[in-house]
Every structure is written in structure tokens, then in C-alpha cells.
Amino acid sequence: MTKNKHYWNQYQKEIADDNYFYERSCIRQSFFPGSETTFLKILREELGKTIIDDPNQHTCTGIGYHSDVVPFDTTMTVCARLFSLMKDAGFKNYVPSCVTSFGVFTEVIETWQNFPEELEKTRNFLRKATGREFDIPNNIVHPSDIIYKYRTELKNKMKYQLINQETGKPLKGVEHIGCHYGKIFSKHAVGGAEFPQVLAGMIEEWGGEVVDYPERRHCCGFGFRQYLVMANRGYSVANTKKKFDSMQAYKPDFVLTNCPGCTMFMDRWQYTIAEMEGITYDDKKMGIPVLTYEELAGLLLGYNPWDLGLQLHQIQSESLLNKIGIKYDPKDKFVGKSGTFLGEPNKPEKLIVDYEK
Amino acid sequence: MTNYYNLLLQDIRFKEGLSACMNCGVCTAICPAAEFYKYDPRQICNIVQTRDNEKIEDLLKSETIWYCGQCMSCKARCPRGNAPALVISVLRKLSQELGFFIESEKGRQQFAIKRSVGDNILKIGYCVHVDTVDPKLHPEQGPVWKWYFENAEELADRMGGNYNKYGPGALRIIGEKNLEEVRKIFELTGGSQLHQNIENFSKEKAKLTNTSIENEGINNEYYLHTYIENSNKHQK
Incomplete structure (x- = not known):
């Protein structure tokens, strides 16, 4: 020991x-x-x-x-x-x-x-x-290092835990670390490039269970020029698909990321894969919610999900909110700073965005 | 004749990125690009190490050097501590300095990136900003992005932003004094020269191919060509 x-x-x-x-x-x-x-x-x-x-x-x-x-x-x-x-x-x-x-x-x-x-x-x-x-x-x-450092102090202030309210079991979270957090200089990453702990530590401390799966360390597929230019985006979506194909069998409740690109791509490419191939990675055809570590911490601290910005994700998060037992106002979801109802986004053809329990 | 290896050595990242590669191929095994494209970073390191001028010139004109996604997984895994992705980045820089990038379909895309990300940095101080991600050019962003794009101020400011206003906060206007200093840095350190090279060589290529090109912006035939063209000859 x-x-x-x-x-x-x-x-x-x-x-x-x-x-x-x-x-x-x-x-x-x-x-x-x-x-x-x-x-x-x-x-x-x-x-x-x-x-x-x-x-x-x-x-x-x-x-x-x-x-x-x-x-x-x-x-x-x-x-x-x-x-x-x-x-x-x-x-x-x-x-x-x-x-x-x-x-x-x-x-x-x-x-x-x-x-x-x-x-x-x-x-x-x-x-x-x-x-x-x-x-x-x-x-x-x-x-993410700072939130990791103070994960226990934050846990003591949280109103919710990563526990499924129906089953009483820990919710299963996939953690995805941005490549440039630890792959360039592993000494700058908590846990190095081999055992990055920065997000896993949050999930475990806040009551959840971390999913280990074969492509856990594979890149989300941003690839810089491989996304910025439309002609190259096949590279980007193929890499995200590889990750979701690999994690699907473990039935994760959510994906947690610490890189802005990864959050966006793992969210948007699920939509693209659903529309192009008819494939979704959950049993309700809504996709797996992808959250930033601040969004997750904010939810557990009791902040309003719509002030956190969860409605800006293409994969909607109500399935996760309900599992955790978070109360929310559906009418507040599409309201702007001025208090005005902004209308709802158009519905995708295949990906389901309206949660029905 | 120009010695390309000596030119590569002038970039400090080449010294950082390549030292006595033993060609084990771990970089290729871990590389997401090598799984998707006809791409082999081990082979690129091997060619560069031979210092064969003709082969390096072929690389500089090739599609190959543009396949890397800069994830740096190779850096994490190389038993010698090398970084093939850095070697690629230096090859790309030299390809753009010498004008060789317009010889390849993937290389010509640098024009599209310069006219978007490159120009954004100097005009607004951001690589990317909500206003620059037009849903028409980004269908993969989906209907929620279109809704956000059309209601950016209401939504960003609800989430604590300061959309297109002065002062601190997300999506604020970056003041002119700051932008002026960033522009001076670009002029002094080679950033503006690189942009000028991309513009000049791309305009030559546009002329050769009878493709219309404007002096600014993305509303021109050559931009769309470099943004969209895909011969589908790159994948495995």
C-alpha cells in the first residue's frame, strides 16, 4: 500500500x-x-x-x-x-x-x-x-483541476448526488479527457496521460460510477483542420462514432468532458449520426447527454439547468435530470435574458428531443 | 538547390519533435488519422530522418502531411519522447512558406482556414465566435445551434454572457487597443507574412484554375472550393 x-x-x-x-x-x-x-x-x-x-x-x-x-x-x-x-x-x-x-x-x-x-x-x-x-x-x-481539487468541499454543499432515484444505484458516467490536457506533457495532468483522474475523481466523489470501456482514451475527433473544413468532417465524426460504439454496451447515463471541443463534438456528432444513420446510443433514441464538469457540478449544487445552458446542447438532458431527481421548470427552458419566450428549436427528423417518461 | 532539412531545423519544434526515431511504429498504431486516412506518421519521420531532399520535397507537396489531427497521442506514446505531430506542423509551415501547399487538395484548404480562423483572430480577437459559425456552413451543428445563433444575445446573456458589448464576460467585444497589439505581434513575428503567403499562392492557384477569388471574406468560389472539395481519394 x-x-x-x-x-x-x-x-x-x-x-x-x-x-x-x-x-x-x-x-x-x-x-x-x-x-x-x-x-x-x-x-x-x-x-x-x-x-x-x-x-x-x-x-x-x-x-x-x-x-x-x-x-x-x-x-x-x-x-x-x-x-x-x-x-x-x-x-x-x-x-x-x-x-x-x-x-x-x-x-x-x-x-x-x-x-x-x-x-x-x-x-x-x-x-x-x-x-x-x-x-x-x-x-x-x-x-477542471481546481474543481477536482475542491471536489469534496463542493460535495458537502451539493443538494443532489449521482444516484439513480428509482433504483438507488450510482449513475454511470463516461469521462472523456481532452487530448491536450495530458497527452502533450503528462506531468501537467492529474494522474498523467495513463491514469487521468481529474474527471473520474469528480464522478466518484459525487456518488457516481465511472465506466471503463475500450476506447476511453481515444480522441473525440476534433482534429482542428479535420473539423474546420467541411470536406474533412468525416474524420471527426468517425472518431466520435468509434467512441460511442465502444461505450454503448456499458449503458452510460451521461458523458462528462473537460474540453470544450470534446463536449461539442460528442454532443453534435450524436445528432449527426442519428440523422445520417438512424443510430442512437440509448434506449429512448434521445442520445446520451454530454456535460461539462461545471454543468454537472452546478446541477448537483442545485443551480437552474436552464441558467447553466443545458438547452444549448443538441442532446437534451431531461433524462439525466429525472434520474438524479432534479426539479426543473420546462416552460423556463426556452426563455431568454429579457424573460421573453424565444420559440423552440426545430425538431430533428430522427433524434428525439422531447422527453416522455 | 534548397536544403529542406536545414530549413526544417530552423524551427525549434523540429528539434523538440524528432530525435533518433527508431521506427517502432507506435505513433502509427495509436494515431486516429492513420486509422481513417492513408497516413503513416512513422513513415513521415523515417523520410525526414533520411534527409533525402527529393523525398522531403515530395512530402511538402503531398496530401499526406495534411492528414494529422494534432491530437498529440503520438507524443504520449513515443518511447523516445518524440512528437511526430510537431514534425508535421513544421512540414506544414515550410510547405506554406514555399508555396507547395497549393499542389495538394488538402493543402489548398489552408486558404479556407486562413479566411475563417486566421482572419477572425485579427478582426475580433477570437479564433471562433458564435457569429462566425453560420448554420448554413455547419449543418452538423443541428437545429439547437440554429436557434441559439438566431437568439445569441438573449441566450448567451441569460447564461451570464456579455454578448457583443464592452466589459468582461463571455462573447464580449475585445477592445481595439488589445487587437492593435495582437496585430503588431503578428506583423513582427511572422504571422502576417504566413497569412500573406497563403493569400498570394492561393490567388495564383485560383488564376490557374479560372476560379474566382475575392480579396476578403468567404463569399467567393475559391473559398467554397477549398472548404467543400473532397475527391474521396484520401481514406483507407
């Missing part, structure tokens, strides 16, 4: 306990704005932490970098500008919302550590272009 604990210690990472500088994600704020809001709310209101949301921030260029329309020198210098905003704010702990950004920042910092001349070059580029200076963060973690 002691020997095992020693080995597990090698797979841990330092996660700062307060005073964070937050960097928003292009994809997350576009597709799941409620998740970013909920992360800030949980940190500030549930955990009493300080976290800055600087309006001067901008993209890290990650999607452009990995689709090869932004050179590495440019990406390094844009990242350096973001670090200079953190320096201006007087913070040292950097929290990029996006897993692609997290991978970009860890790659950039690793490059600077291995090749100090690249760091000096970047400092000169930034100084010449903007007159700015920057410090390398003391600590760089993904928001």
Missing part, C-alpha cells in the same frame, strides 16, 4: 489554492457560455476564492496554431501578452478555460525552459511590438 501510494504521488500536480487569473476559451464562451459563468460563480460564491476575468484578454491563437495558420513564434508572443496582463493584475496563477489553450501554454513554457534563447526572443518580440513585460506563471492549471 505504501509502495502504491509512492507511485501515485508521481502522478500528482501542484494546483494553486487561490488567487487565479482566468483566461476565457473561444469555443467554450461561444458554445457553452454558462459553463464559464458557473466556474466563476462556484469559485467565488461556493469556495470563496479570488479569480480575475480581465476584459483585455483575447484568444491564445490555439485553434489557429494547431490548424497551421499561426506560426509558433506568433503564438508564443501572443501567450506572452496574456501573461503580461496577468502581471499587470498582480497575479501569478494562470487558469486557461480551454484544454487547447492549456496545451498551448504548457508547450510554450516547456519550450522556454528547454530553450532559454526562445524565451529571450519572445521577450524581445513582445517588448518591441507592445512595450510590455511578462512573468512566467508560478502555477498553470486547467479549471
Whole structure:
């Protein structure tokens, strides 16, 4: 046991306990704005932490970098500008919302550590272009790391657990970790690339059971240019299909992800597969709900599902809400900020979106 | 004659990504792209390591280097700590610098990506923004996305956003001073030059193929061609 604990210690990472500088994600704020809001709310209101949301921030260029329309020198210098905003704010702990950004920042910092001349070059580029200076963060973690760190404190505040109200058994969750969280530099992932624990730890702590299945670590299929260009999207959907084909036999109640791309693709490609092939992966032909870790934490804390933004997913979540025993107002689902009813989205031809118990 | 290997070496990621590959093939075994496309990252590392100038030029003009999805699974699994995906990224960069990317169907797609993600970064400060994901070009996003796209301010702001307004929050307007600094960084560090290369070589190709192309935006024949064209000759 002691020997095992020693080995597990090698797979841990330092996660700062307060005073964070937050960097928003292009994809997350576009597709799941409620998740970013909920992360800030949980940190500030549930955990009493300080976290800055600087309006001067901008993209890290990650999607452009990995689709090869932004050179590495440019990406390094844009990242350096973001670090200079953190320096201006007087913070040292950097929290990029996006897993692609997290991978970009860890790659950039690793490059600077291995090749100090690249760091000096970047400092000169930034100084010449903007007159700015920057410090390398003391600590760089993904928001899912922070929720994982405080999973027990949050559990103590939760109104619900991941327990099926009808059967009394733990709900079964598939956890999908974004590739760039741990596959580039495993030392930056809780559990490394081999045993990532960041989402599994949340599911288990909050009462659920983690599904292990053959393609658990396979990419969701984003592939950057393989999705951005319509002609390449067969690659993307084929990879998601491979994962769902593999997990189907285990009858998961939900999928939990920590990467904005993965959340979106595992949601949207279920719709596409249903419409093109007539295949759904649950017994009600509604698909398997795919949630961000903030959406799951928010639901269990008792937040309104429609303020979290669950209605922005193509796979509807009522089946999961009912299993957990969460009360919700169906009439509130399609209401906007002003209180106006916005009408309902059109119905897909094959995928069922209206829940009937 | 240009020595392509020496040009590859000028990118620090090439030094990070390739050191004494022993051709074990683990990268190919784990690679999602190798399962879908006629693609073999082991073979690409092998060709580059030979330093054979003609073969490297063939690679730079090929479809092959555009098949990688940059998931970096190869980095996690390589017993030598190499990253074939980084080698691919350096090959792609050189292909665009030399104009070889227009020789392949998949390479020509760089124009579509530059005109969308590349231009978004410099115009609005985001790689992707709700307003840039038009349901007409993204049918896979489904009817919920169309509903959200048409009601973005009401819905995003209900979820705590600050849609197209100044100040902090999701989907806010990024101030001009910030954008100006990002643009200066692009000009100084080669980002703008890369964009110009993609534009110039793509316009040459459009001229050669009698395809209309505009100086800006996505409403032109060449953009749609590079966004949609699929010869279906790429898969296994």
C-alpha cells in the first residue's frame, strides 16, 4: 500500500489554492457560455476564492496554431501578452478555460525552459511590438483541476448526488479527457496521460460510477483542420462514432468532458449520426447527454439547468435530470435574458428531443 | 538547390519533435488519422530522418502531411519522447512558406482556414465566435445551434454572457487597443507574412484554375472550393 501510494504521488500536480487569473476559451464562451459563468460563480460564491476575468484578454491563437495558420513564434508572443496582463493584475496563477489553450501554454513554457534563447526572443518580440513585460506563471492549471481539487468541499454543499432515484444505484458516467490536457506533457495532468483522474475523481466523489470501456482514451475527433473544413468532417465524426460504439454496451447515463471541443463534438456528432444513420446510443433514441464538469457540478449544487445552458446542447438532458431527481421548470427552458419566450428549436427528423417518461 | 532539412531545423519544434526515431511504429498504431486516412506518421519521420531532399520535397507537396489531427497521442506514446505531430506542423509551415501547399487538395484548404480562423483572430480577437459559425456552413451543428445563433444575445446573456458589448464576460467585444497589439505581434513575428503567403499562392492557384477569388471574406468560389472539395481519394 505504501509502495502504491509512492507511485501515485508521481502522478500528482501542484494546483494553486487561490488567487487565479482566468483566461476565457473561444469555443467554450461561444458554445457553452454558462459553463464559464458557473466556474466563476462556484469559485467565488461556493469556495470563496479570488479569480480575475480581465476584459483585455483575447484568444491564445490555439485553434489557429494547431490548424497551421499561426506560426509558433506568433503564438508564443501572443501567450506572452496574456501573461503580461496577468502581471499587470498582480497575479501569478494562470487558469486557461480551454484544454487547447492549456496545451498551448504548457508547450510554450516547456519550450522556454528547454530553450532559454526562445524565451529571450519572445521577450524581445513582445517588448518591441507592445512595450510590455511578462512573468512566467508560478502555477498553470486547467479549471477542471481546481474543481477536482475542491471536489469534496463542493460535495458537502451539493443538494443532489449521482444516484439513480428509482433504483438507488450510482449513475454511470463516461469521462472523456481532452487530448491536450495530458497527452502533450503528462506531468501537467492529474494522474498523467495513463491514469487521468481529474474527471473520474469528480464522478466518484459525487456518488457516481465511472465506466471503463475500450476506447476511453481515444480522441473525440476534433482534429482542428479535420473539423474546420467541411470536406474533412468525416474524420471527426468517425472518431466520435468509434467512441460511442465502444461505450454503448456499458449503458452510460451521461458523458462528462473537460474540453470544450470534446463536449461539442460528442454532443453534435450524436445528432449527426442519428440523422445520417438512424443510430442512437440509448434506449429512448434521445442520445446520451454530454456535460461539462461545471454543468454537472452546478446541477448537483442545485443551480437552474436552464441558467447553466443545458438547452444549448443538441442532446437534451431531461433524462439525466429525472434520474438524479432534479426539479426543473420546462416552460423556463426556452426563455431568454429579457424573460421573453424565444420559440423552440426545430425538431430533428430522427433524434428525439422531447422527453416522455 | 534548397536544403529542406536545414530549413526544417530552423524551427525549434523540429528539434523538440524528432530525435533518433527508431521506427517502432507506435505513433502509427495509436494515431486516429492513420486509422481513417492513408497516413503513416512513422513513415513521415523515417523520410525526414533520411534527409533525402527529393523525398522531403515530395512530402511538402503531398496530401499526406495534411492528414494529422494534432491530437498529440503520438507524443504520449513515443518511447523516445518524440512528437511526430510537431514534425508535421513544421512540414506544414515550410510547405506554406514555399508555396507547395497549393499542389495538394488538402493543402489548398489552408486558404479556407486562413479566411475563417486566421482572419477572425485579427478582426475580433477570437479564433471562433458564435457569429462566425453560420448554420448554413455547419449543418452538423443541428437545429439547437440554429436557434441559439438566431437568439445569441438573449441566450448567451441569460447564461451570464456579455454578448457583443464592452466589459468582461463571455462573447464580449475585445477592445481595439488589445487587437492593435495582437496585430503588431503578428506583423513582427511572422504571422502576417504566413497569412500573406497563403493569400498570394492561393490567388495564383485560383488564376490557374479560372476560379474566382475575392480579396476578403468567404463569399467567393475559391473559398467554397477549398472548404467543400473532397475527391474521396484520401481514406483507407
